[in-house]
Amino acid sequence: MKADCALDDVKEAISTAKSNIESIKSQKTPTYENTIRALDRATMDLNRVWTYLNHLESVADTDELRCAVNAAMPLVSEFYSSIPLDSGLYARVADYAKTGEALSLKGSGRRLLDETILDFELNGAGLSADKKKRLSQIETRLSLATQKFSENVLDDTKRFFLHLKDKSELSGLPDNAVKTAAKKAAERNLDGWVFTLEQPSFVPFMTYADSDALRERLWRASARLASDGEFSNWNLIREILSLRQEKAEILSRANFADVVLCRRMARDGKTAMKFVEDLHAKFKRPFEAEWKALLNFARSQNLADSDGLIPPWRVAYVSEKFRKNKYDFDPESLRDYFPMDSVLNGLFEICRRLFGIKVSKSELDCLAWDSSVEMFEMRSESGGLMGYFYTDFTPRKSKRAGAWMNLLSPRDAETPALGVIAGNLSEPLDGKPALLSYDDVLTLFHEFGHLIHFFAMDSSEIGLRNVAWDFVELPSQIMENWCRDKTALDLFARHWKTGEKIPEDLYAKFKKSLKFMGANAAMRQLSFAKIDLEMHMSAAKFAAAEDINGLALDVLKGYMHKYSVVPPVILPRFTHLFGDSVGYAAGYYSYKWAEVLDADAFTRFEREGIFNSATGREFAEKILRVGNEIPPEKAFENFMSRGPDVSALVERSVDFADSDVYGGECAC
Known part of the structure; x- marks a missing residue:
């Protein structure tokens, strides 16, 4: 896809999708095949074209490509938002739902029909014509405003060095x-x-x-970043919050959180907020104790300011000094043991042992957007081709920040899936291979967990190959556990020059340090979840605030420490919340929600063996493969034979036996 033909490609795909929908509406005798399944597949060409275009902008941004995206976005947004508002289409689906065939549906067919009807009901099918028109306008404006938000963050990031x-x-x-x-x-x-x-x-x-x-x-x-000057995002935040709240009110919901979460495990904003606040209570004491110990160390090393506090730009520096002092361990000492190719091969081997999948370099012409990009193929245990995926890990000015997985197109019949895992990781230098930090390794395992999940989902109904947002991080986050175990590390953590495994004494220091400042890391995520929910449950208050930053800081008291210089909140550059029409808006709690699930689920691997193939295959069958064919809470219960237990996450995060922090007392 090239920028100069992208708009025409989008228009053609929209035209095809419109024809598909008109065909559904014209059916005199609605059936599952010509109505429900046909609707599920009506926009597949457009989905693919639009995904490709947005993907290219995220990895190879140019002025021409950006113009093409912005020109196409109103057309795409208007079309997608028109589908659940189409009275004729809704009537056709409702007519089918009354037929004998529909009433006798079971399994995935029943699930897709129910989900399709719910899509219409939750997205305004029953609204008046005026409200439908306004809802469509809101969706179009949201798509443009959130796109501009992302562009501002990228442009402001690029201009500084x-x-x-x-x-x-x-x-x-x-x-x-x-x-x-x-x-x-x-x-x-x-x-x-x-x-x-x-x-x-x-x-x-x-x-x-x-x-x-x-x-x-x-x-x-x-x-x-993005908080002042030409790239300031504050007014866009106000507009986005106001539009989301207006959308919620049109849909007869109290707030945007209730709109977003009604089909997720949390169900509504109130439940999500209770989860965040309950977890906050569990981490509060260790959060404060860890910080007190860090400040005491800073003062003992003359690294605190005259008021006994430290400024935010000194926190990571002091923390690393403290870690070195406590454990005689520096994370950089692991870098030589994490050459990129070795880590990837070890990751693939772990997944082969657990899930039976086989990954290898593809022999196809990569045809990628950058010379550093590689292509791999993934096959099932029986040898069937599941899909191809690109890897793109090199930082570039034209590439957005962070790391992500994107399903570019789903597996369908004889057509394999196509995906990408991307990030901004360490690069090859001076004849050495790319030597990854430990955090880079975690990132690779995390994003590959997403890829396996989306490649493994195999429902015959494309629309059921997705999961609730607060469940989607379970398969990615659970993969990180294999980066902490010596047996797993020995599969791939080899010195880039000698091939030596991580020495036992170095691993012992690393292992002891894993929970270092763990409650503070957890509270950072909870603070993001807290402000996200507060903003989307009280949008009018934040949209009207003259000083959103100050209001947010007030909300986050108890979630942040006192510094010698007050740090601003992350909101103007928080693309998770404001870089997409929905994205993680009102859903950032999902990371911690899914982390509860992953920590708990991994206890089964710990009991039965971290390479137990039977456990791995069962995880693949009951968690990875099912998609939205069953509710996510049922999928978890099927694997664990019970509901989730939060204690595993707390135990994994906090070393309550650390006498330097807790004085020998249990802080449970």
């Missing part, structure tokens, strides 16, 4: 970070070293650079 010329300013930085910075400078035809706001550059600098002034400079650049 920290250029250093004095080698003494690199004091404390790992060799890998220094070499990466030299490469970034060379790419800009500059001498010296360049650091950016991309994670592989930003995180090591904030963690290891000895210069407090330079860390402050980089932190302030990140903290103010």
Whole structure:
């Protein structure tokens, strides 16, 4: 797909979809095949074209491509929003639902019919003509506003870089970070070293650079992203919140959270908020105890300010010093054991042992958007082709931040699935392979968990190959557990030069440090979930606020520590919430919700063996494969023979036996 023909491709796909829908409406005798299944597949061409176009913009953004997306977006949004508002189409589905065939449906057919009717009911099929028109206008405007929000974050991120010329300013930085910075400078035809706001550059600098002034400079650049000037997102946040609340009211819902969550495990905003606040209560004491221990260490090392506190740009630096002091462990000491190819091969081997899937390099011409991109194929245990997927891990200015998996097109009949896992990970340097940080390794396992899930779903009905948003992170997050076990690490963690496994003494230090500041990491996620729900359950208050940042800080008291300098909230750059018409809006709690599920589900692997093939196959059968053919809570119960237990997550996150933090007392 190229930018100059993208708009025509979209228009053609919309035309095809419209014809498909008109064909459904013209059926004199509605059947499952010509009505329900036909509707489920009516937009497949458009889904594919629109997904491809948005994918390309996320990995190879250009002015031309961005213009094409923005030109097509109102057309696509208007069309998609028109489907559940089409009275004739709804009448045809309702007519079919009364037939003898419909009443006798079972299994996936019954489920798809019920889900289809619910789609219409929840998206305004019964509204008046005026309200339908307004709802369509809201969807179109939301698509444009959220697209602009994302563009502002990307553009503001790209324009900043920290250029250093004095080698003494690199004091404390790992060799890998220094070499990466030299490469970034060379790419800009500059001498010296360049650091950016991309994670592989930003995180090591904030963690290891000895210069407090330079860390402050980089932190302030990140903290103010999209919060002022031409790329400010504050007014877009106000508009997006107002539009979402108006949509909720048109649909007779109290707030946008209730609109979004009615088909997820939480069901409504109130339940999601209770989950967040209950988990907050469980982590509150260790959260405060960990911070007290960190501050005491900072003061003992003369790293605190005169008020005894530390500023936000010093937190990662002090934390790493504290970790080193407690465990004699530095995460950078693992990097040499994580060459990219070895990690990928180990990941594939773990999935072969657990789920029977086989992954190998594809012999097809990759035909990708960048020369660093590779293509792989995934086959089932019986050898059947499940799909192809791209890997794109190299940071680029034209690529959005973060890491993600995208299903570009689903498996259908004889056509394999096509997907991508993308991220901004460490790059090859000075003849060495790409040596990953431990966090990079977790990211790879996480995103591949998503890919396996979407490739494994095999319902005959395309519309049932999805799951509730607060369940979708279970298959991805559970994969991270294999990055913590020595037996699993020995499959892929080999020194890039010698092939040596991680030494036992180094692994022991790593293992002891896994829960370091764990309650603080959990509370950070809970703070995002809290402000997300507050904003989408009280949208009018936030939209009308002169100072949204100040209001958000008030809401988050008890979720944030006191610093010597008050950090702004993440909202203007929070693309999870405001970079898509829905995205993770009112749903950020899903990460912690699914983490409860993953920690609990992994206890079964711990009991039965982390490479127990029977357990792995059962997980694949009862969790990965089923999609939306059954409710997610039922899928979890089928695997665990009970509902979820939150205690596994708390135990995995917090070392209550740490006498330095708790003085020997249990903080349960």
